[in-house]
Amino acid sequence: MLSFIVRRLLIAIPTLLAIITVCFFLMRLAPGGPFDAEAPVPPEILANMRAAYNLDKPLIQQYGDYLLNLAKGDFGPSFKYKDFTVTELIGQGFPVSAQNGLAAIILAIIVGVPLGILASLKQNTATDYSVMGFAMTGIVVPSFVMAPILILIFAIFLKGTPFQLPAGTWEGGAFKHRILPVFCLSLVYIAYLARITRASMIEALRQNYVRTARAKGLPFRTVVVRHALKTALVPVVTFLGPGIAFLLTGSMVVETIFGLPGVGRYFVQGALNRDYTLVMGVTILSASLIITMNIVVDVLYGLLDPRVKYE
Amino acid sequence: MNTPTHTPTNINLSSPHAAALNAAEDIQGRSLWQDAWRRLLANRAALISLIILVLVSLACFVLPHFLPWTYEQIDWERMEATPPSLETGHYLGTDTLGRDLLARALFGGRISLTVGLLATSVALLIGVTVGTIAGFVGGRMDQLLMRFVDFMYTVPLTFFVIILMVLFGRNFILMFLAIGCIEWLTMARIVRGQTLTLKNKEFIEAARAVGGSTSNIIARHIVPNVLGVVIVYVTLTIPQVILIESFLSFLGLGIQEPMTSWGMLINEGAAEMESTPRALLVPAGLMTVTLFCFNFLGDGLRDALDPKDR
Numbered sequence: 001m002l003s004f005i006v007r008r009l010l011i012a013i014p015t016l017l018a019i020i021t022v023c024f025f026l027m028r029l030a031p032g033g034p035f036d037a038e039a040p041v042p043p044e045i046l047a048n049m050r051a052a053y054n055l056d057k058p059l060i061q062q063y064g065d066y067l068l069n070l071a072k073g074d075f076g077p078s079f080k081y082k083d084f085t086v087t088e089l090i091g092q093g094f095p096v097s098a099q100n101g102l103a104a105i106i107l108a109i110i111v112g113v114p115l116g117i118l119a120s121l122k123q124n125t126a127t128d129y130s131v132m133g134f135a136m137t138g139i140v141v142p143s144f145v146m147a148p149i150l151i152l153i154f155a156i157f158l159k160g161t162p163f164q165l166p167a168g169t170w171e172g173g174a175f176k177h178r179i180l181p182v183f184c185l186s187l188v189y190i191a192y193l194a195r196i197t198r199a200s201m202i203e204a205l206r207q208n209y210v211r212t213a214r215a216k217g218l219p220f221r222t223v224v225v226r227h228a229l230k231t232a233l234v235p236v237v238t239f240l241g242p243g244i245a246f247l248l249t250g251s252m253v254v255e256t257i258f259g260l261p262g263v264g265r266y267f268v269q270g271a272l273n274r275d276y277t278l279v280m281g282v283t284i285l286s287a288s289l290i291i292t293m294n295i296v297v298d299v300l301y302g303l304l305d306p307r308v309k310y311e
Numbered sequence: 312m313n314t315p316t317h318t319p320t321n322i323n324l325s326s327p328h329a330a331a332l333n334a335a336e337d338i339q340g341r342s343l344w345q346d347a348w349r350r351l352l353a354n355r356a357a358l359i360s361l362i363i364l365v366l367v368s369l370a371c372f373v374l375p376h377f378l379p380w381t382y383e384q385i386d387w388e389r390m391e392a393t394p395p396s397l398e399t400g401h402y403l404g405t406d407t408l409g410r411d412l413l414a415r416a417l418f419g420g421r422i423s424l425t426v427g428l429l430a431t432s433v434a435l436l437i438g439v440t441v442g443t444i445a446g447f448v449g450g451r452m453d454q455l456l457m458r459f460v461d462f463m464y465t466v467p468l469t470f471f472v473i474i475l476m477v478l479f480g481r482n483f484i485l486m487f488l489a490i491g492c493i494e495w496l497t498m499a500r501i502v503r504g505q506t507l508t509l510k511n512k513e514f515i516e517a518a519r520a521v522g523g524s525t526s527n528i529i530a531r532h533i534v535p536n537v538l539g540v541v542i543v544y545v546t547l548t549i550p551q552v553i554l555i556e557s558f559l560s561f562l563g564l565g566i567q568e569p570m571t572s573w574g575m576l577i578n579e580g581a582a583e584m585e586s587t588p589r590a591l592l593v594p595a596g597l598m599t600v601t602l603f604c605f606n607f608l609g610d611g612l613r614d615a616l617d618p619k620d621r
Contacts, residue, residue, distance in 0.1 A: 015462060015465055018462070019465075019466055019467075022471075023471070023474065026471075026474060026475070026478065027474060027478060136603070136606060136607075139606070140550070140599060140602040140603050140606055141599055141602075142554050142557065142558065144557070144558060144561045144574065144577060144578070144581075145577060145595045145598070145599060147581075148577070148580070148581035148584055148591055148595075149591070149595070151581075151584075152584050152585075152588060152591070156584070156585055252562060253558065253561065253562070256562065257581070267470070267473075268473075268562055268564075271473050271474060271477045271564070272477065272563070272564070274477070274478075279470075279474060282470075283467060283470045283474075286467045286470065287465065287466065287467050290465055290467060291465050294465060
């Protein structure tokens with residue numbers, strides 16, 4: 001298994017390099033630059049600014065320098081947030097995104113998976129239909145609709161009642177200020193988890209080994225949890241892998257709406273401001289997380305399903 | 312061939328054999344598609360969704376021509392959000408700039424639906440081409456194409472669409488091309504899988520035996536046979552594309568003023584929802600209903616076209 005992980009990590013390096021390269025040249029070849037939006041400055045000053053950020057050198061040399069610094073863990077200076085390096089900005093933003101993401105994942109798992117199990121055990125009953133209806137709603141209503149509507153309900157309509165929840169403020173991450181964003185983040189994952197768990201549980205409950213386990217007299221609960229659920233979790237894990245990567249790197253929409261200082265919002269701001277290094281930094285962070293989570297998922301397959309062999 | 316055109320005259324009509332023969336002639340052959348269509352019509356949720364989708368599309372594409380105000384027209388007498396009124400012709404009121412909310416919501420729907428259809432067509436074209444070639448040609452070609460798809464799956468593609476939109480200007484054509492270019496991956500995988508199962512069937516062998524070229528066999532024999540799965544997936548891709556487009560527009564990275572789309576209207580509505588919640592609820596409601604209907608229709612089509620689940 002160790003050689004499997006090492007090999008996958010080695011494949012990840014060229015993948016990441018390709019992403020960095022495409023991203024780098026895409027941004028540099030596009031018209032416009034990071035200093036366009038500011039008040040027009042004399043050409044000498046512009047030249048100085050470009051020199052300060054190494055933008056005056058040939059493109060290939062810039063690329064080489066960037067890779068060299070990256071290897072040292074330095075993402076370069078931000079073009080817009082003066083006096084900040086991208087490493088610092090990500091260092092500030094990532095914990096915020098990651099905490100909220102983690103809370104959302106945990107919420108999604110403890111709500112979504114049991115809902116899916118419940119629906120599969122009560123297949124084609126009112127319970128099943130209401131769970132699936134809820135799941136469909138969670139999938140169809142995007143976070144940029146759900147978030148304003150939740151704000152409308154909890155921050156505006158319920159103002160003055162004990163149910164009022166703050167929105168649009170962060171306050172250093174006080175619990176109350178996290179409730180709405182975390183719920184918004186997790187909703188779509190709750191929905192998908194419920195659907196996936198239901199489908200794979202229905203499949204698993206029909207298997208012969210489940211019937212055998214029942215026939216030899218094991219209690220129903222044990223059969224569901226120990227036998228059926230264990231195989232049924234394989235598709236759940238497949239879905240959760242990239243899902244966790246996305247959640248940890250923050251949701252651009254939720255962070256923008258709720259004003260959370262996370263990496264998702266930095267990415268949107270960076271893209272709008274043409275902050276090359278910041279955009280690159282967040283993209284690389286996100287891509288590495290996705291690649292890592294895919295490897296974790298492949299390793300977990302083997303632990304959950306004994307039929308899977310590492311080649 | 313709805314009515315039997317040929318009546319046998321040289322057979323004694325009273326004989327039992329003839330009766331059976333006549334009965335057999337009355338039974339019309341049903342194609343796979345007719346079967347699927349019947350099953351779809353029997354599915355109430357899918358049928359209602361289909362009807363609503365037709366109505367929403369008609370409303371978005373036709374109704375604006377009959378409204379007293381256009382989406383970009385400013386009612387200079389009402390430069391603030393006004394409540395719905397029949398007299399002024401603003402049936403759902405106006406936004407903060409005095410523009411008609413109904414006209415804007417419908418026009419936004421037109422843009423969102425158009426982007427949804429166009430981007431899905433792009434995804435369809437690339438996905439089916441790559442999927443059939445990878446599956447049918449196999450070998451090195453298959454390896455190459457599928458490794459590329461695997462690689463694309465690990466790329467944070469939404470990031471790339473955003474970078475593209477920001478750098479090359481927020482233009483309509485680029486937007487649906489870019490979204491289409493990220494949505495074809497799953498389509499390619501599904502089509503490849505279907506092609507692999509079709510590849511060794513007798514009719515393909517027969518086509519090869521009579522000298523059909525690879526491209527000919529793919530176009531004439533493989534593609535028509537993967538169509539069922541593709542249609543189901545198309546119905547499920549359109550709402551995803553609408554979501555991505557709205558997401559981009561919501562962040563201010565999508566379509567440009569004075570054009571509008573559901574995402575942008577939701578963004579504008581969210582900014583003024585405290586005073587006029589309907590500015591948020593109208594576009595959000597329209598979009599949500601549309602997305603619901605596409606998903607129900609997709610599920611219905613899957614049940615109708617996939618005989619495995621019956």
